[in-house]
Amino acid sequence: MKDVVKYSLSKESVINVKLTLNGIKEADRWENAGIKLPLYSVEQVVEETRKNPVWVHFGAGNIFRIFIGGLVDCLITKGEMKKGITCAETFDFDVIDKVYKPYDNLSLAVTLNADGSMDKRVIGSVTESIKAQTNIPEEWNRLKKVFTNPGLQMVSFTITEKGYTLKNSEGAYFSSVQEDIESGLKSPKTVMAIICALLYERFKAGKYPLAVVSMDNCSHNGEKLQNSVLTIAKEWKKRKFVDDDFIEYLLDEKDVSFPWSMIDKITPRPADSVYKELKKLGVENMDPIITSKKTYIAPYVNAESSQYLVIEDQFPNGRPPLEKAGVYMTDRDTVNKVERMKVTTCLNPLHTALAVYGCILGYTLIADEMKDRELNKLVQEIGIVEGMPVVTDPGILSPKDFVDEVIKTRIPNPFMPDTPQRIATDTSQKVGIRYGETIKAYVEKYGNAKKLVAIPLAIAGWCRYLLGVKDDGKTFECSADPMLTELMAMMDGIKLGKPETYQGQLRKILSNESIFGINLYEAGIGEKVEKMFLEEIEGTGAVRRTLSRYMK
Numbered sequence: 001m002k003d004v005v006k007y008s009l010s011k012e013s014v015i016n017v018k019l020t021l022n023g024i025k026e027a028d029r030w031e032n033a034g035i036k037l038p039l040y041s042v043e044q045v046v047e048e049t050r051k052n053p054v055w056v057h058f059g060a061g062n063i064f065r066i067f068i069g070g071l072v073d074c075l076i077t078k079g080e081m082k083k084g085i086t087c088a089e090t091f092d093f094d095v096i097d098k099v100y101k102p103y104d105n106l107s108l109a110v111t112l113n114a115d116g117s118m119d120k121r122v123i124g125s126v127t128e129s130i131k132a133q134t135n136i137p138e139e140w141n142r143l144k145k146v147f148t149n150p151g152l153q154m155v156s157f158t159i160t161e162k163g164y165t166l167k168n169s170e171g172a173y174f175s176s177v178q179e180d181i182e183s184g185l186k187s188p189k190t191v192m193a194i195i196c197a198l199l200y201e202r203f204k205a206g207k208y209p210l211a212v213v214s215m216d217n218c219s220h221n222g223e224k225l226q227n228s229v230l231t232i233a234k235e236w237k238k239r240k241f242v243d244d245d246f247i248e249y250l251l252d253e254k255d256v257s258f259p260w261s262m263i264d265k266i267t268p269r270p271a272d273s274v275y276k277e278l279k280k281l282g283v284e285n286m287d288p289i290i291t292s293k294k295t296y297i298a299p300y301v302n303a304e305s306s307q308y309l310v311i312e313d314q315f316p317n318g319r320p321p322l323e324k325a326g327v328y329m330t331d332r333d334t335v336n337k338v339e340r341m342k343v344t345t346c347l348n349p350l351h352t353a354l355a356v357y358g359c360i361l362g363y364t365l366i367a368d369e370m371k372d373r374e375l376n377k378l379v380q381e382i383g384i385v386e387g388m389p390v391v392t393d394p395g396i397l398s399p400k401d402f403v404d405e406v407i408k409t410r411i412p413n414p415f416m417p418d419t420p421q422r423i424a425t426d427t428s429q430k431v432g433i434r435y436g437e438t439i440k441a442y443v444e445k446y447g448n449a450k451k452l453v454a455i456p457l458a459i460a461g462w463c464r465y466l467l468g469v470k471d472d473g474k475t476f477e478c479s480a481d482p483m484l485t486e487l488m489a490m491m492d493g494i495k496l497g498k499p500e501t502y503q504g505q506l507r508k509i510l511s512n513e514s515i516f517g518i519n520l521y522e523a524g525i526g527e528k529v530e531k532m533f534l535e536e537i538e539g540t541g542a543v544r545r546t547l548s549r550y551m552k
Contacts (some may be wrong), residue, residue: 015282019299021104024122033281035108035120039077042106042124049083049127052151055320056143058191059158060089060096060129063267065107066301067309068156068215071325072125080321084127086146090159090191093131094291099299100129108283108300110274112415118277119305132194134187147198148205153317155195156213157225158263161429162482163191163216164224166231169483169514181232184241196232199256200242203249209316210256215263215309217343219433220336222260222312226250229258259312260332262339264347266306266410268418270298294480296422304416306405308397310338328396337394344437345387346403350379350411351423352434353458356465358420359476360543366420370412374547380407381454381551390441421479427462428483428515435459436517439525448524456525457550460532463506464543466491471543473497483515497539506530 017029021042024030030037055072057064064087075081087105089096099107105126111119130146131139146152157163166177173181180193188194195212202208212229214221233250236242249255270288278286278300288298310328312335313319323329328338342348354369357378369375383403391399410416435455442449449455466487468478473496478484490508495501510520510529520526535546 016284017282018284019103019106019108019122019286021106024106024124029282030122033120033283035122035281035283037122038073038124040124045076045082045084045124046105046127049086052083053086053128053146053149054083054151054153055156056086056088056146056152056154057156057158058088058090058132058195059160059163060087060092060100061158061295062269062297062301062303063263063265064158065123065126066109066267066303067263067265067307068158069107069123069126070109071309071322071327072320073123074325075320075322076125078324080324084125086128086130087126088130088132088143090132090194091163092291092293092295093133094289094293095295095297096129096131098289098291099297100126102285103299105129108278108286110278110300110302111305112271112274112302112413112417113305114409114413114415116415118274120278132191134189134194143198144201147202148208150206150208151317152202152208152210153315153319154211154213156215158215159191160426161216161218161433162426164214164218164221164228165429165482166192166228169486169512171514177232181235182239184236184239192228193232196229196236199229199250200233200246203246207249207255209254211259211315211317211319212256213259213261213311215261217263217348217430217433219339219343219437220260221339222258222332226258253314254316257314257316259314260335260339261312262308262310262335262342264306264308264342265303266416266418267301267303268416269296269422270300271302271417273415273417274300274302302417304410304413306410308338308342310335310396330396334394334396337392338397340437341391341394341397341399341402343433344435345391346383346399347406347410348430349387349434349438349455349458350383350406352427352430353378353382353454353461354411355420355423356427356458356461357543357547359424359478360461360465360469360471362470362472363420366418366423367412367414367416369420370407374544374551377551378454378457378547379411382458383407386452386454387438390438390445424465424479426481427465427479428481428487431459431462432515432517439516439520439523440518443518443523450524450528452525452528453550456528457532457547459510459520460529460536460546461543463491463509463529463533464536467494467496467537469496471541473540494537496537496542499534499537502534502537506533
């Protein structure tokens with residue numbers, strides 16, 4: 001038996017390894033560091049995939065790298081796939097330049113277990129990273145080549161809810177979208193116009209079939225994606241950039257399908273504890289970065305072990321055997337029930353409540369908030385007491401077991417460095433899904449939503465958060481949100497400690513159906529939210545007192 005050279009972890013020993021295709025050839029060193037390497041030839045997979053891609057994904061962020069990339073890595077390892085996945089980025093191009101290209105598209109995946117242990121492996125399934133920029137011909141032409149390959153089976157997305165939004169709260173197209181509508185196929189810049197243009201290339205090449213799969217956390221995500229793509233296409237048709245045949249192609253699910261899905265895996269920003277561990281083990285160049293677009297990312301990705309992906313099995317050009325990597329392949333109705341269970345009841349609304357109140361109360365770790373009596377009670381009330389009466393059991397996953405795992409194991413995991421500040425990002429794009437759907441279900445079931453308490457308290461907390469002032473009176477910076485400037489302007493004039501400065505500023509927000517999906521006053525809880533908000537601005541400490549009053 002060949003002797004395996006062991007490397008000491010002492011400072012004197014040379015054990016450094018690099019996350020590159022050449023670097024992972026030093027297999028003994030990676031083994032000594034306790035990091036698993038791909039059990040296949042990454043170079044061979046890269047070559048096969050470039051010639052005949054089967055899967056392209058938009059959204060180069062952390063959940064893609066560790067979850068979607070991890071699924072494909074698993075399938076290649078099992079011999080169920082011979083090709084990897086092509087990644088494209090439409091928003092933050094620093095990600096491609098700083099954490100993909102320098103590392104030959106490899107990622108170091110770190111799973112943070114509840115017992116404090118870390119499982120570490122290199123993922124080699126992402127074979128190519130492309131900037132979806134029309135002003136870089138080689139990048140754009142490469143994407144077009146991928147899309148016109150007859151063997152391409154699916155395009156997937158993790159671009160967040162705002163990626164599908166074309167209009168502002170007033171119902172007008174965002175200026176960037178309007179520019180893409182007017183300029184047509186020449187040089188699209190917004191993500192939905194980019195996708196529509198690439199689908200048109202596929203249509204022209206031979207009307208090849210394709211599945212276009214949203215994997216973002218939003219209700220009816222496939223429908224949202226389809227509507228946005230069709231909106232762009234129909235606007236282009238009005239201007240004679242495309243014709244009726246292209247619209248028919250997009251509408252015929254035998255040609256182009258838009259499967260619905262539900263995805264779930266908590267993937268926080270890069271943890272300093274993980275960085276220190278990797279540095280100690282001798283892995284070079286693992287420094288986290290904050291991009292110019294405020295993306296927190298690193299060559300490594302840290303996440304919890306729990307993960308769920310449920311996809312409607314509608315793939316007109318075939319698909320990878322995803323079920324062999326633990327993906328639930330099912331029908332649309334089941335996907336809708338699972339997604340609704342998770343996004344509107346069992347996880348996301350709890351996260352949003354912890355996010356806004358965590359920022360106000362000065363927390364920097366979500367897990368620590370679960371030690372807070374009132375906040376722990378708040379999430380239990382939102383998920384178990386108020387959510388369960390209107391949740392539908394999807395059959396393949398138990399809502400009770402799911403929410404129990406979330407509240408008792410997943411969110412309290414002290415080794416998950418997730419922050420309320422991260423989760424508070426884009427809250428205006430989330431509240432309609434995370435709370436509005438349950439509110440609408442109460443209206444449908446009971447005639448109004450007046451019996452709700454915890455959900456109105458969470459909404460009041462979000463409004464209080466928009467003041468950018470902590471409960472102790474100190475200011476803080478609100479997380480990025482496409483409506484932040486507009487919403488904070490609506491709050492103008494409200495002063496902490498001076499309830500009399502409230503002159504109905506919330507009414508425009510709470511009655512906005514494009515935010516909540518329903519007019520909260522018509523649902524019977526607008527006034528309740530206003531009352532709770534007024535209690536929370538009475539002075540310093542008022543937020544804590546309000547939480548204690550309602551979460552006894």
